[in-house]
Amino acid sequence: MKFTYRLISVTVFLTCLLFVACSDDDKQTVTEDPIVEPHEELTAENVRNFMADPNATDETVALFYNLYNLSKTKYLVGQQDAYTGFYNDDIGDSDMKKATGSDPALLGSDFMFITDDLNNEQPENWFYQQEVLITDNVKQAYSKGMVNIFCWHFREPFEGESFYASDMTDFQKYNALPSILPGGVNHDYYKGKLDKIADVLANLKDNNNKLIPVIFRPFHEFDGNWFWWGSTYCTPNEYQELWRFTVEYLRDIKQVHNVLYAFSPDNSYSTSTQYLSRYPGDSYVDILGMDNYGDFNNQGESGATAANNKLKMISDLAILKNKIAALTETGYQINTLNSPIDHFFSGYIYSALTDSNVKVAFVMFWANSQNEYYVPPSGQQDTQDFVTFANKTESVLQSNIPDMYNLP
Numbered sequence: 299m300k301f302t303y304r305l306i307s308v309t310v311f312l313t314c315l316l317f318v319a320c321s322d323d324d325k326q327t328v329t330e331d332p333i334v335e336p337h338e339e340l341t342a343e344n345v346r347n348f349m350a351d352p353n354a355t356d357e358t359v360a361l362f363y364n365l366y367n368l369s370k371t372k373y374l375v376g377q378q379d380a381y382t383g384f385y386n387d388d389i390g391d392s393d394m395k396k397a398t399g400s401d402p403a404l405l406g407s408d409f410m411f412i413t414d415d416l417n418n419e420q421p422e423n424w425f426y427q428q429e430v431l432i433t434d435n436v437k438q439a440y441s442k443g444m445v446n447i448f449c450w451h452f453r454e455p456f457e458g459e460s461f462y463a464s465d466m467t468d469f470q471k472y473n474a475l476p477s478i479l480p481g482g483v484n485h486d487y488y489k490g491k492l493d494k495i496a497d498v499l500a501n502l503k504d505n506n507n508k509l510i511p512v513i514f515r516p517f518h519e520f521d522g523n524w525f526w527w528g529s530t531y532c533t534p535n536e537y538q539e540l541w542r543f544t545v546e547y548l549r550d551i552k553q554v555h556n557v558l559y560a561f562s563p564d565n566s567y568s569t570s571t572q573y574l575s576r577y578p579g580d581s582y583v584d585i586l587g588m589d590n591y592g593d594f595n596n597q598g599e600s601g602a603t604a605a606n607n608k609l610k611m612i613s614d615l616a617i618l619k620n621k622i623a624a625l626t627e628t629g630y631q632i633n634t635l636n637s638p639i640d641h642f643f644s645g646y647i648y649s650a651l652t653d654s655n656v657k658v659a660f661v662m663f664w665a666n667s668q669n670e671y672y673v674p675p676s677g678q679q680d681t682q683d684f685v686t687f688a689n690k691t692e693s694v695l696q697s698n699i700p701d702m703y704n705l706p
Contacts, residue, residue: 348362348619350549354556358556362584366621369622369659370657373658374699375403376403376447376662377406377672378627378664378665379406379408379665380402380665382431383666384667385666385668386668393674394675397673398688401439401444402695403699404444406665409448409450409452411429412432415453452516456470466526492547499554499557516559518589534576542579559583560626561585562627563576563588565608573586585624586621587623587625590627591627605650609650622659625658630642631664632672633670643688644690
């Protein structure tokens with residue numbers, strides 16, 4: 299065995315000796331977490347140095363900086379499709395506003411319908427109507443000072459029918475992602491989808507004709523096998539290549555400069571070594587996220603502790619890298635089979651977000667629909683529990699969101 303010792307400084311007054319063991323045969327280290335070099339403090343003056351897009355618009359830079367600073371003491375509370383997903387089809391105010399008197403601070407949207415093959419951009423086309431609705435909602439949220447985040451349930455490129463691997467043939471599952479890489483048979487198809495996204499982002503403007511910043515969270519939950527971009531169907535190198543191409547195409551070729559990029563596996567990673575196994579690099583990521591439903595699936599305090607430990611891991615990584623940490627999706631679906639869990643929000647979610655000095659910038663609950671909800675509207679058994687969570691000192695809704703789009 300050959301052993302290497304390396305001394306690095308973590309703060310100006312603290313040093314630690316990191317011990318790394320490497321075998322001539324397997325070249326594996328005995329340390330669980332990778333060595334991370336010391337870094338300079340993030341300031342309003344140097345913030346662009348730590349962003350995936352150093353040429354981002356001023357408002358996008360401010361969003362990065364303000365999310366980073368907000369995470370030290372608070373977190374935004376958000377919901378997917380808050381303006382279009384309503385329990386019992388009770389349209390009007392968002393369900394969160396029905397419960398708390400305030401909209402969420404973060405609005406989740408999806409590029410899925412926007413990039414659908416059937417979107418012909420004609421007024422009578424249903425998919426185009428969804429595009430208009432989604433972009434109008436983004437503009438409305440921005441006008442209220444809210445933050446916007448997009449995921450992308452991208453339908454597989456061969457048939458364009460589904461994003462779930464279970465709906466695909468073995469050929470589709472194992473060839474979909476490689477096929478959209480440079481040189482792949484569907485690469486031009488993929489560039490066409492990115493062209494559409496770039497066009498939408500370039501036309502997201504406020505009343506002063508300024509670009510609206512958004513967070514883009516593509517190819518999420520990639521450590522699972524339910525999406526065709528999951529770890530079962532591509533190598534780490536292929537995933538990283540796809541991510542880097544996506545950022546470079548939008549940022550460098552299409553000159554899209556109003557985006558923060560969020561990296562968000564599901565909850566299977568508990569160490570930073572695992573978490574970074576498909577990480578494309580600091581030059582391509584702004585937000586270190588994690589989706590986590592499993593640890594809150596009626597798992598009680600042990601689940602909340604497990605979730606907190608994972609958030610602590612990404613929170614510490616984000617601090618070391620001068621990035622932003624977030625719980626990018628979570629919740630427990632209440633329906634005819636699942637009853638509300640006592641103290642789910644004010645106990646389990648809250649402790650996961652705040653114990654162990656975790657610093658996350660936001661938490662996003664999934665969308666409500668006619669027969670299910672993740673955020674209780676008024677009049678439900680767990681409404682008061684959510685209101686208690688929303689009224690915590692650390693919780694930020696639209697009604698108390700600070701200015702996110704100007705540097706202090």
